Amino acid sequence: MxxxxxxxxxxxVGYGAYVPRYRLITQEVxxxxxxxxxxxxxxxxxxxxxxxxxxxxxxxxxxxAVRRAEQVCASFTPQRLGAVWVGSESHPYAVKPTxxxxxxxxxxxxxxxxxxxxxxxxxxxxxxxAAIGFVGSGMTSFALVIxxxxxxxxxxxxxxxxxxxxxxxxxLGPAEEALVEIxxxxxxxxxxxxxxxxxxxxxxxxxxxxxxxxxxFHHIASAAQTLMREMGLTPQDFAFAVFHQPxxxxxxxxxxxxGFTRAQIQPGLLVNEIGNAYAGxxxxxxxAVLDISQPGQRILxxxxxxxxxxxxxxxxxxxxxxxxxxxTTRAYIQRRVPVxxxxxxxxxxxxxxx
Amino acid sequence: MEVARFWRxxxxxxxxxxxxxxxCGTKIFPPRDVCPACEGEAKTPFVFSGRxxxxxxxxxxxxxxxxxxxxxxxxxxVRLEEGPLVTAQxxxxxxxxxxxxxxxxxxxxxxxxxxxxxxxxYGYKFRPRLTQPAPEPQHxxxxxxxx
Ligand SMILES: [Zn+2]
Numbered sequence: 001m002x003x004x005x006x007x008x009x010x011x012x013v014g015y016g017a018y019v020p021r022y023r024l025i026t027q028e029v030x031x032x033x034x035x036x037x038x039x040x041x042x043x044x045x046x047x048x049x050x051x052x053x054x055x056x057x058x059x060x061x062x063x064x065a066v067r068r069a070e071q072v073c074a075s076f077t078p079q080r081l082g083a084v085w086v087g088s089e090s091h092p093y094a095v096k097p098t099x100x101x102x103x104x105x106x107x108x109x110x111x112x113x114x115x116x117x118x119x120x121x122x123x124x125x126x127x128x129x130a131a132i133g134f135v136g137s138g139m140t141s142f143a144l145v146i147x148x149x150x151x152x153x154x155x156x157x158x159x160x161x162x163x164x165x166x167x168x169x170x171x172l173g174p175a176e177e178a179l180v181e182i183x184x185x186x187x188x189x190x191x192x193x194x195x196x197x198x199x200x201x202x203x204x205x206x207x208x209x210x211x212x213x214x215x216x217f218h219h220i221a222s223a224a225q226t227l228m229r230e231m232g233l234t235p236q237d238f239a240f241a242v243f244h245q246p247x248x249x250x251x252x253x254x255x256x257x258x259g260f261t262r263a264q265i266q267p268g269l270l271v272n273e274i275g276n277a278y279a280g281x282x283x284x285x286x287x288a289v290l291d292i293s294q295p296g297q298r299i300l301x302x303x304x305x306x307x308x309x310x311x312x313x314x315x316x317x318x319x320x321x322x323x324x325x326x327x328t329t330r331a332y333i334q335r336r337v338p339v340x341x342x343x344x345x346x347x348x349x350x351x352x353x354x
Numbered sequence: 355m356e357v358a359r360f361w362r363x364x365x366x367x368x369x370x371x372x373x374x375x376x377x378c379g380t381k382i383f384p385p386r387d388v389c390p391a392c393e394g395e396a397k398t399p400f401v402f403s404g405r406x407x408x409x410x411x412x413x414x415x416x417x418x419x420x421x422x423x424x425x426x427x428x429x430x431x432v433r434l435e436e437g438p439l440v441t442a443q444x445x446x447x448x449x450x451x452x453x454x455x456x457x458x459x460x461x462x463x464x465x466x467x468x469x470x471x472x473x474x475x476y477g478y479k480f481r482p483r484l485t486q487p488a489p490e491p492q493h494x495x496x497x498x499x500x501x
Binding site for chain 1: 364365368369371401423424445446461462463464465474476479484486487
């Protein structure tokens with residue numbers, strides 16, 4: 001069996017999203033670099049402010065998760081978090097954890113296991129799988145996992161059209177007190193060189209068309225199919241399906257290949273409005289679905305990380321999310337301030353002053 | 355040394371943690387261990403809600419060292435819900451939209467960076483208080499159509 005389940009049932013007791021307020025209409029990228037001749041794979045993307053990074057975005061998403069968890073689970077306090085794990089490929093420091101900054105901001109220090117995770121865009125979901133084991137074994141009662149990125153794309157490169165930003169945070173705890181039970185998960189990885197960034201390089205490299213079939217589609221389809229087969233479920237058993245979203249086309253195609261309808265995918269498909277939030281991409285989609293899901297509904301979540309791998313999860317909603325205390329993901333998306341390419345370049349620090 | 359000062363003040367900067375006076379209940383920020391109201395010893399930690407209102411404000415066009423990249427930015431005196439006045443930068447707001455009495459909330463942001471090699475200093479700023487808007491069904495439909 002490839003299916004992973006914990007001894008004790010584990011669920012999500014609180015979740016939270018964060019999307020920065022600036023948006024670049026990506027047609028601007030096309031105008032600047034190709035005279036408008038490139039059709040952008042997304043309409044617009046979220047851009048962090050000058051004072052935002054993965055630590056600050058993680059903190060706001062985590063605060064929203066804490067506010068929901070406090071309403072859902074009477075015994076929860078930030079002091080009871082046994083882990084604060086942040087998955088990202090844009091941690092503010094190369095050496096110095098983001099997790100300690102987030103833990104300190106939440107009041108979860110000092111007795112907690114703070115760590116940073118990385119595996120391109122699936123850094124957050126692998127932290128979630130590890131947290132299932134951490135909570136499911138009884139080592140700790142609650143664990144916080146975050147997927148967050150402020151994605152980098154070299155000016156003019158294909159990645160610049162989609163590299164977005166955002167964070168999603170989840171507090172895992174005992175399933176009987178949770179909003180959502182995590183019924184099982186699968187992780188499927190191979191050594192596939194589709195996308196990478198060497199130390200000291202600011203922008204990542206990618207293997208062009210190679211990023212599609214052998215990387216994204218093969219890994220997600222394998223993880224999701226194995227998960228459904230071993231759990232005895234079919235696409236019709238799920239109300240929603242959320243996939244990693246590097247563009248609009250890939251998640252719709254992998255979903256259709258697996259047998260999901262557009263109606264199942266659309267509620268968690270945010271990439272056209274916020275771009276690809278890398279480690280936050282699929283997980284932000286999950287937060288948008290949790291905002292509207294009803295008890296009894298099942299959700300399929302499948303991330304993708306270059307290098308390459310996919311983590312697929314089967315979730316079953318136990319109760320509707322509390323509607324107060326934290327903004328919905330859609331509310332963060334609606335809070336948008338468009339910037340032009342020059343303003344965007346300033347926000348991204350692409351101007352060098354001498 | 356600066357690093358040591360930033361480390362000592364991390365709780366107040368990240369969490370807006372001050373003190374509450376055990377004698378008269380006055381909430382104190384920044385922490386000073388002595389109650390400004392009754393002069394009693396006050397060392398009980400208290401985490402502020404982060405909600406407040408703009409009491410006064412001023413926009414900075416010529417910034418001190420370390421803050422140049424943020425100009426122009428607005429600094430405000432914020433009256434916290436629990437009483438104290440705090441000086442902080444406003445963020446996620448355009449200068450022309452700021453007014454006295456504007457409801458704001460605390461967010462943790464980058465205050466400044468000591469160049470490419472130095473530490474990143476995080477701390478509280480305030481932004482216009484976010485509220486859950488009414489759903490925009492046409493926006494979702496539009497997104498679906500564009501996809
Ligand atoms: Zn007093």
